[in-house]
Amino acid sequence: MIAVVPERKEEIEHLWEKYDPEVALTKTKVGIHIQAEDKKIEIDPKVFEVFWLICFSGWKAIECYTPAVICSASGVATCQFTLQNDENLGEFEREYKERMQVVQALINADNASEVAWPDGVPRPASDRSAFEGEQDKVRFDLSLFAATYVLFHEFRHVILGQEKERPSDLREEEVNCDVWARDFVTAKLEKYAEENNHSYQDVLRKRAMGASMFALILHEITPFLVQGGSSQYFSVRDRLTAIVANTPLPDNDSFWNFTASILVGICRQKHIPIDVPCCSAKDLARELLKLI
Numbered sequence: 130m131i132a133v134v135p136e137r138k139e140e141i142e143h144l145w146e147k148y149d150p151e152v153a154l155t156k157t158k159v160g161i162h163i164q165a166e167d168k169k170i171e172i173d174p175k176v177f178e179v180f181w182l183i184c185f186s187g188w189k190a191i192e193c194y195t196p197a198v199i200c201s202a203s204g205v206a207t208c209q210f211t212l213q214n215d216e217n218l219g220e221f222e223r224e225y226k227e228r229m230q231v232v233q234a235l236i237n238a239d240n241a242s243e244v245a246w247p248d249g250v251p252r253p254a255s256d257r258s259a260f261e262g263e264q265d266k267v268r269f270d271l272s273l274f275a276a277t278y279v280l281f282h283e284f285r286h287v288i289l290g291q292e293k294e295r296p297s298d299l300r301e302e303e304v305n306c307d308v309w310a311r312d313f314v315t316a317k318l319e320k321y322a323e324e325n326n327h328s329y330q331d332v333l334r335k336r337a338m339g340a341s342m343f344a345l346i347l348h349e350i351t352p353f354l355v356q357g358g359s360s361q362y363f364s365v366r367d368r369l370t371a372i373v374a375n376t377p378l379p380d381n382d383s384f385w386n387f388t389a390s391i392l393v394g395i396c397r398q399k400h401i402p403i404d405v406p407c408c409s410a411k412d413l414a415r416e417l418l419k420l421i
Contacts, residue, residue, distance in 0.1 A: 130284075133277040133339075134314055136321040150287045159239045161350040165283040167290035175241045177276060179232060180346055181253045184272035186228035187345045187391055188264070193221045194390040194397075201407050202381050208393065208413060209403040224249075225394065232349055274314075274339025275346055281310035299361045307347075307372055311340050334384045337376045341388045344369040348395055348421075366421045374415055385410035392417035 131138045151169045155162055162173040197211035205211075212218060228247050235244045246252065251265060260266050285306040289295045296302050314336050322332045348356070351365050358364040369392075378384045389410045396403055396417060405416045 130277055130280055133274055133336075134318075134321075136317050136324070137313070144284075144288070148284075148287050148291055150284065157239060157241060159237055160352075161236055163279065163283060165286035165290075167287060170280075170283050170287065175235065175238075178241055178253060179235050179350065180276045180279070181272050182228070182232050182235060182247070182250060183346050183349050184275050184342050185250045185268045186225065186232060186247075187342055187394075188268050188271070189221070189225045189228065190390040190394040191387060193218065193225050194393040195386050197393065198386050198389045198410050198413060201405070201413055202386075202410050204407045207403075207407055208405060212393075212397075212403070222397065226398070229349070229394075229398065236350060270335070271339050271342050274336060275342035278310045278314065278340060278343035279346065281313050282306040285309045300358075300363045303362050304368065304371055307368055310343075311372055314340070330378065330382075333376075334378060334382065337373070337378065337384050338387055340372050340376070341384075341391055344372045344388075345391050345395075347372075366418055369421065370415075370418045374418060378411075380409035380411040382410070385414055389414040389417060392421065395421055 130141050134141065149168070150165070153169060153171050155171050155173050157173050157175045161176055161179065162171065163176050164171055194212070196215065197208045200206045200211040201208040206214075228250065231244065231247045235241060238244050251260065254260070254269070257266055257269050260269055283306070286302070289302060289305070296305065315333060318332045318336060319329050321327075322329045347368055348365050351362070355362065356365045358367070362368070373388055376384060376388075392414055393403065399421070401420050403417065403420065405413060405420075408416070
């Protein structure tokens with residue numbers, strides 16, 4: 130958490146000391162198990178393999194779908210038209226979908242070792258320097274960011290519980306935790322940017338791309354039958370919208386190209402026609418969120 134948000138190191142340490150949650154690894158079982166109570170965060174070790182695989186696979190959405198996003202933004206052709214007429218899409222998309230199928234197999238396994246790891250995806254590692262290629266280093270960074278959003282989300286449950294501030298509506302609590310995690314990671318990034326001679330937009334873009342990966346994780350780990358919402362959660366669409374839709378970056382920023390590509394991938398998995406006229410990547414992302 131500190132590595133992702135170093136400018137808030139003292140705050141994180143203070144909050145962690147104040148609320149002092151026990152972090153416990155549980156026995157691996159079917160599904161995704163990561164939950165927080167007032168004094169405890171429980172995590173199935175398999176969770177981090179799942180997150181890693183989702184993030185490394187999600188990056189493939191750029192290769193598959195960014196051409197269609199850019200064609201839409203430039204007014205050359207709608208996203209749907211480009212996808213239907215891209216002769217090279219099949220090979221790229223097949224690999225993307227196969228990796229996402231492994232994600233679901235891993236989620237549904239009670240023994241992660243029984244699921245064959247997909248070719249071309251490195252095993253989880255804790256050190257960025259273990260990767261030589263720049264693409265893998267970016268994937269590593271974004272997987273770390275996305276996992277950290279999840280940890281901040283769970284830590285927020287701990288805070289709300291100990292402060293007796295949990296809403297009566299469980300769905301409100303989940304959205305509160307989603308938004309709190311996003312805001313904690315982005316609210317004071319200007320300090321980090323200045324101290325490290327980065328532009329504010331560059332730092333926001335990378336952290337926001339991590340949020341998009343977090344959104345993809347939420348989609349992939351939410352069982353299909355409750356993606357439309359339940360007594361505990363608002364719909365996946367509403368949660369994803371709260372996380373990414375209002376990111377303050379220009380309409381055709383590479384963040385929006387990336388996020389729209391991820392959302393195109395979700396629509397393609399669900400066989401949802403992308404009936405959207407030519408528009409900016411930002412507007413396309415927002416329209417795709419409505420379709421999910």
